[in-house]
Amino acid sequence: MADYFGWDIGGVHLKAARLSAASGRASLATRILGFEIWRDPAALTSRLRSLRDARSGPHAVTMTAELSDVFPTRAEGVRTILGACAEVLPGPPRVLNLRGRLVTLDEALERPLEAAAANWMASAKLVALARREALLIDIGSTTTDIVPVRDGEPRPAGRTDTERLMAGELVYTGVLRTPPASLADTVPLAGGWCRVCPEHFTVMGDVYRVLGAITEEEYTVPTPDGRGRSRNESMARLARLVGADPATIGPTAVETMAHFLQERQVDQVARAIVQVRALWPGDPPSEAIVAGAGSFLADCAARRAGLTPIRLDALFPRLGGDDWSRAAPSAALAVLLAAETGDYRFTS
Amino acid sequence: MADYFGWDIGGVHLKAARLSAASGRASLATRILGFEIWRDPAALTSRLRSLRDARSGPHAVTMTAELSDVFPTRAEGVRTILGACAEVLPGPPRVLNLRGRLVTLDEALERPLEAAAANWMASAKLVALARREALLIDIGSTTTDIVPVRDGEPRPAGRTDTERLMAGELVYTGVLRTPPASLADTVPLAGGWCRVCPEHFTVMGDVYRVLGAITEEEYTVPTPDGRGRSRNESMARLARLVGADPATIGPTAVETMAHFLQERQVDQVARAIVQVRALWPGDPPSEAIVAGAGSFLADCAARRAGLTPIRLDALFPRLGGDDWSRAAPSAALAVLLAAETGDYRFTS
Numbered sequence: 001m002a003d004y005f006g007w008d009i010g011g012v013h014l015k016a017a018r019l020s021a022a023s024g025r026a027s028l029a030t031r032i033l034g035f036e037i038w039r040d041p042a043a044l045t046s047r048l049r050s051l052r053d054a055r056s057g058p059h060a061v062t063m064t065a066e067l068s069d070v071f072p073t074r075a076e077g078v079r080t081i082l083g084a085c086a087e088v089l090p091g092p093p094r095v096l097n098l099r100g101r102l103v104t105l106d107e108a109l110e111r112p113l114e115a116a117a118a119n120w121m122a123s124a125k126l127v128a129l130a131r132r133e134a135l136l137i138d139i140g141s142t143t144t145d146i147v148p149v150r151d152g153e154p155r156p157a158g159r160t161d162t163e164r165l166m167a168g169e170l171v172y173t174g175v176l177r178t179p180p181a182s183l184a185d186t187v188p189l190a191g192g193w194c195r196v197c198p199e200h201f202t203v204m205g206d207v208y209r210v211l212g213a214i215t216e217e218e219y220t221v222p223t224p225d226g227r228g229r230s231r232n233e234s235m236a237r238l239a240r241l242v243g244a245d246p247a248t249i250g251p252t253a254v255e256t257m258a259h260f261l262q263e264r265q266v267d268q269v270a271r272a273i274v275q276v277r278a279l280w281p282g283d284p285p286s287e288a289i290v291a292g293a294g295s296f297l298a299d300c301a302a303r304r305a306g307l308t309p310i311r312l313d314a315l316f317p318r319l320g321g322d323d324w325s326r327a328a329p330s331a332a333l334a335v336l337l338a339a340e341t342g343d344y345r346f347t348s
Numbered sequence: 349m350a351d352y353f354g355w356d357i358g359g360v361h362l363k364a365a366r367l368s369a370a371s372g373r374a375s376l377a378t379r380i381l382g383f384e385i386w387r388d389p390a391a392l393t394s395r396l397r398s399l400r401d402a403r404s405g406p407h408a409v410t411m412t413a414e415l416s417d418v419f420p421t422r423a424e425g426v427r428t429i430l431g432a433c434a435e436v437l438p439g440p441p442r443v444l445n446l447r448g449r450l451v452t453l454d455e456a457l458e459r460p461l462e463a464a465a466a467n468w469m470a471s472a473k474l475v476a477l478a479r480r481e482a483l484l485i486d487i488g489s490t491t492t493d494i495v496p497v498r499d500g501e502p503r504p505a506g507r508t509d510t511e512r513l514m515a516g517e518l519v520y521t522g523v524l525r526t527p528p529a530s531l532a533d534t535v536p537l538a539g540g541w542c543r544v545c546p547e548h549f550t551v552m553g554d555v556y557r558v559l560g561a562i563t564e565e566e567y568t569v570p571t572p573d574g575r576g577r578s579r580n581e582s583m584a585r586l587a588r589l590v591g592a593d594p595a596t597i598g599p600t601a602v603e604t605m606a607h608f609l610q611e612r613q614v615d616q617v618a619r620a621i622v623q624v625r626a627l628w629p630g631d632p633p634s635e636a637i638v639a640g641a642g643s644f645l646a647d648c649a650a651r652r653a654g655l656t657p658i659r660l661d662a663l664f665p666r667l668g669g670d671d672w673s674r675a676a677p678s679a680a681l682a683v684l685l686a687a688e689t690g691d692y693r694f695t696s
Contacts, residue, residue: 067591172543199520243508
């Protein structure tokens with residue numbers, strides 16, 4: 001029996017995965033902890049400790065939290081985050097870089113920008129274990145990663161966040177934290193169009209609560225007004241997008257806004273998928289590998305872009321455990337560590 | 349010598365004006381206090397007290413702060429705000445309603461939604477003292493009001509925020525707090541287009557600091573990252589809009605983004621002006637009366653929409669004092685109270 005640990009240090013969630021492998025069988029256990037790093041960056045160490053497993057084994061880390069403006073520069077963010085990891089995780093932990101290599105902690109500290117925002121690379125490396133040609137679409141609470149895998153390797157057009165935003169490989173949109181005003185200037189209302197208020201009144205989590213696409217438990221980020229996650233409370237927040245209460249415009253109007261905003265988000269992701277596919281040399285794949293808390297949205301966007309969605313975990317029938325594709329980068333790191341030993345193969 | 353006091357209780361700023369009138373002369377003194385009501389609504393009373401003048405005279409109040417989501421409904425917000433005003437201001441104060449009438453405090457408490465978000469009506473009534481036909485454009489830190497004055501009266505197509513957003517008479521955009529991601533999905537970068545990150549990394553105040561359109565002192569709202577208001581600090585915040593630092597993309601790229609975002613905001617306001625003018629029966633006016641902390645932007649938008657801008661204070665040559673058009677609704681209430689007595693005329 002051997003254990004392998006993967007970590008994904010995001011700005012809003014910490015994700016930890018443990019792969020436990022025994023003869024011919026392997027199982028993944030993931031944990032996701034809501035943690036807005038900008039509220040208390042010094043608490044990272046204790047939060048990591050609370051997620052740490054009692055069992056021993058190698059650890060690997062990836063991150064996106066360094067983008068938070070609590071860090072004056074991204075390089076300083078990477079160093080701070082790796083410092084916390086080194087303090088809590090034994091080993092010391094390995095670190096994934098933007099080339100897809102698991103480097104030593106010292107190497108990562110020397111070239112921090114090569115370890116910044118690399119978590120998409122972990123999931124893409126995982127996909128590449130199972131498919132020579134594939135398009136990965138991972139939609140989380142805040143962002144969407146669209147990564148081409150060709151010839152059995154991740155082949156992104158961009159590596160840094162900025163390059164990836166330009167290429168369509170990173171779309172800064174997700175199913176919980178995204179402000180609806182970033183998706184539409186106007187929403188349909190009363191047979192016309194109403195301008196929106198770009199305040200922090202509501203987020204896409206409210207849209208998906210109103211539509212019944214997520215449960216209260218799946219709304220894993222703080223609500224903008226600190227109130228609850230019931231459908232009625234989400235309706236009230238969403239109505240403020242047009243400066244109204246549900247009582248004044250009626251629940252049907254709020255539901256119509258929610259449908260429209262979902263449609264805008266599907267469109268936004270589908271356009272990026274088409275942009276990424278447009279660079280494919282030769283025939284692009286007809287399948288999309290979908291993952292993340294927003295895999296339901298990835299599903300819709302993939303279909304709209306003409307691809308057949310397949311869930312990431314369906315590629316790995318030998319990997320049991322929980323719904324680990326929601327925490328894909330951390331799960332991927334655990335699998336990559338295990339695969340590195342050469343003792344394990346997870347694909348048929 | 350008589351004094352008249354006007355108050356505008358916004359969600360981000362409190363504005364107070366005192367009109368002091370003596371034989372044939374009058375002067376306005378205004379004060380603006382940054383106060384984000386959602387951070388500490390109970391502090392409203394003490395903040396109002398700190399702005400209160402020792403001199404006596406009638407007071408009138410208008411507000412927009414009830415839209416803040418710290419209040420479960422807008423009606424409850426109006427009642428809370430009026431409660432604080434009644435406690436601090438003698439009289440009791442009169443309250444402006446959406447019909448442009450200064451009603452008693454009791455009347456306002458009975459029909460709170462008629463007093464909600466009425467501050468634009470104060471400024472429009474003021475314009476109507478000087479012009480029978482005019483288009484008022486008041487751009488503040490957060491919002492823009494575009495109000496038609498016809499036959500010597502404000503003649504808006506909408507009264508509530510929602511109606512006004514639909515009519516183009518309210519555009520929820522301003523020169524300080526507006527998130528750039530509400531103005532553009534993509535910005536020009538490196539000869540291409542880069543998707544933006546709709547996080548609370550930067551605001552339009554940074555754009556106008558980078559462009560030199562406002563001073564550090566005119567950046568009267570908190571910065572998103574709590575850092576300073578120097579041009580370099582604004583550059584750093586703006587670069588995060590595309591997930592970058594100024595060091596990685598260079599200062600010229602950040603300046604280009606700022607120019608582009610200003611252009612998008614001018615366009616947004618100009619389109620609303622054209623929408624409002626399109627409803628004018630007969631010939632719309634060729635002048636725009638501009639006011640607010642963003643009057644420089646109102647100027648550009650008015651010209652783009654084919655109108656000649658004139659500053660609000662230029663309509664009232666007999667009214668001396670400070671740069672009161674930055675706090676137009678509160679100044680307007682003070683003038684309206686004085687004009688009501690019949691003893692004063694402020695136009696030639």
